[in-house]
Amino acid sequence: MARPIVEINGVNKIYGSNHVVKDLNLVVEEGEFLTLLGSSGCGKTTTLRMIAGFEEPTSGSIKVEGEAIEEKEPFERNVNTVFQSYALFPHKTIYDNIAYGLKMKKVPKDEIKKRVHEMMELVQLEGFEKRYPSQLSGGQKQRVAIARALINRPRVLLLDEPLGALDLKLRKQMQLELKRLQKKLNITFIYVTHDQEEALTMSDRIAIMNAGVLDQVAAPTEIYEHPATKFVATFIGETNIFDGSIRSINGESLSIQIENGDVKATGSEFAAGEFINVSVRPEKMKYALDPVEGFTLIATVKDYVYVGSVVKCIAVLPNGNELKIERLAGQPLPQLGEQIFPYWNEKDVVVIHNRDQIFYQAVDNVVLG
Numbered sequence: 001m002a003r004p005i006v007e008i009n010g011v012n013k014i015y016g017s018n019h020v021v022k023d024l025n026l027v028v029e030e031g032e033f034l035t036l037l038g039s040s041g042c043g044k045t046t047t048l049r050m051i052a053g054f055e056e057p058t059s060g061s062i063k064v065e066g067e068a069i070e071e072k073e074p075f076e077r078n079v080n081t082v083f084q085s086y087a088l089f090p091h092k093t094i095y096d097n098i099a100y101g102l103k104m105k106k107v108p109k110d111e112i113k114k115r116v117h118e119m120m121e122l123v124q125l126e127g128f129e130k131r132y133p134s135q136l137s138g139g140q141k142q143r144v145a146i147a148r149a150l151i152n153r154p155r156v157l158l159l160d161e162p163l164g165a166l167d168l169k170l171r172k173q174m175q176l177e178l179k180r181l182q183k184k185l186n187i188t189f190i191y192v193t194h195d196q197e198e199a200l201t202m203s204d205r206i207a208i209m210n211a212g213v214l215d216q217v218a219a220p221t222e223i224y225e226h227p228a229t230k231f232v233a234t235f236i237g238e239t240n241i242f243d244g245s246i247r248s249i250n251g252e253s254l255s256i257q258i259e260n261g262d263v264k265a266t267g268s269e270f271a272a273g274e275f276i277n278v279s280v281r282p283e284k285m286k287y288a289l290d291p292v293e294g295f296t297l298i299a300t301v302k303d304y305v306y307v308g309s310v311v312k313c314i315a316v317l318p319n320g321n322e323l324k325i326e327r328l329a330g331q332p333l334p335q336l337g338e339q340i341f342p343y344w345n346e347k348d349v350v351v352i353h354n355r356d357q358i359f360y361q362a363v364d365n366v367v368l369g
């Protein structure tokens with residue numbers, strides 16, 4: 001059983017009238033690769049800075065290895081950070097950049113030399129000792145930044161969009177390298193990105209942040225297949241999302257009313273009359289040329305987009321909302337302008353409690369008084 005290494009308890013951060021982080025609770029386990037994912041401005045960097053001890057929470061507590069982070073001097077903290085900008089010293093060689101933390105700690109010279117060389121081998125930068133940062137590519141600079149952060153052997157490494165400045169190919173390669181390093185050294189990574197694909201490929205768990213609130217913390221497949229909120233459903237992958245309410249319940253089968261008509265889905269923890277969202281992935285969206293029992297949606301085919309081996313069909317509902325339907329190329333498709341009857345297999349879709357509004361109001365009331 002893994003041990004908790006970072007414990008965040010009821011943390012809020014308020015700048016003036018800007019409530020940036022809202023009632024954050026999160027336990028990160030030893031050796032875990034946890035990604036904080038969310039749109040720009042949602043509070044990811046602020047959260048990371050609080051974990052690092054650079055910034056104090058307005059309320060709540062953060063512990064690393066069981067101790068409050070603010071009670072430790074910066075050099076005693078077993079936490080290191082890699083910033084998006086690399087922040088290398090331009091006038092120091094690569095060797096001196098990587099050795100910096102050990103020199104500050106007055107580690108003996110021989111030991112420094114040994115550990116710097118170990119690090120350079122680990123991040124595949126052997127032979128670059130005497131170069132300066134300006135003589136390196138973006139990916140190489142990034143590896144220096146990572147080596148410099150790892151040389152103190154932190155228990156927790158915080159990485160704030162570390163691959164943000166790299167081109168796609170290098171980014172993919174560095175994703176794999178970072179993941180390999182993390183597992184090899186068994187260091188806990190808390191990784192920040194707004195790139196969902198990066199989060200899905202690298203993480204043990206993803207924490208999805210929505211305007212300062214943690215909407216869901218779970219393994220990538222769980223996040224994709226069982227989104228806990230409307231935001232998570234729309235943020236991860238493509239989906240068709242409907243606002244609606246439960247009209248009636250028959251066992252696990254739910255009859256649902258949405259703005260454009262009636263639909264069906266499956267779920268066990270819902271009440272008649274409850275406001276919900278239904279999320280239907282484009283690949284799960286079906287259509288018929290005649291009405292299907294339990295469904296009363298009618299849409300008009302508006303457009304086709306060919307994306308490699310799949311075709312995306314865009315159909316419009318009476319209220320103007322667009323549906324995305326995905327098919328393998330080569331299958332028969334309705335004509336542009338034709339009327340279709342969209343439906344789906346009850347078990348192929350996710351029903352979500354529509355609690356967003358209520359939840360955000362409750363948090364604001366508690367913290368702002």
Ligand SMILES: Nc1ncnc2c1ncn2[C@@H]1O[C@H](COP(=O)(O)OP(=O)(O)OP(=O)(O)O)[C@@H](O)[C@H]1O
Nearest residue numbers: 015018020038039040041042043044045046047194
């Ligand atoms: N020192 C500060 N003083 C006042 N407001 C701040 C401060 N730092 C951040 N903010 C505000 O807090 C909010 C969250 O900022 P943060 O940097 O945490 O976002 P982020 O999720 O990292 O975004 P991005 O993906 O763009 O980096 C923003 O609205 C930002 O303007």
Ligand SMILES: [Mg+2]
Nearest residue numbers: 044045046160
């Ligand atoms: Mg940021």
